[in-house]
Amino acid sequence: MVTGTTEHLVPVVRYGRYTLVELRPEPGQLDLSQQVVDVKMPAQLSATVGDGVEHLLQRTGYSLCHSDETAALYGLPLPAAHLRLGPQTLRDALQTLAGPAWQLSLDEAARQVCFARAPGAIASVHAGAAP
Known part of the structure; x- marks a missing residue:
């Protein structure tokens, strides 16, 4: 008999002859x-990051939040490297689609996925004419 230890019993159910499955x-x-x-x-010729995120979120329980700031992200073209994602966690796949300039945040109460510019990310400004 072992004393002074805490045993943690995990309930299991038997499936078939040799398989035990934990009930958790x-x-x-x-x-x-x-x-x-x-x-x-x-496969779409004009797929955007927003299209990719919306497709990724299907049947996950999350919806995408929209703001003026994220319109720039969602309008970017979807890179060919992002046409196939996984297997990986949803969090990692979302961050992959957004890229390092965007910070992922999750509102668990509303089950919403949001993005904001990462601290230190510099917005690119395109000038129409040279000075």
Whole structure:
């Protein structure tokens, strides 16, 4: 008999002859941003980052928040490298689509995905004519 230790019993159920399955939710069920996604974007000639994010969020439980600031991000062309994402967590896939200049935030109460410019990210300004 072992004394002084705390035993943590995990309930299991038997499936088939040799398989025992733990009776607990998957990490992606407890924290929706940790669900594993494996997505292939539909082939469109004019797909944008916004289209990619909307497609990625389908059936995840999240919706996308919009603001004047994020319109610039959502209007960018979707890179060919982002036409296939995964398998990876939803959080990582969203950050991949946005890129390092954007910071992902999640409103868990409203189940919304939002982006804001990352601190130190410099906005590019295109001048119409040279000085």
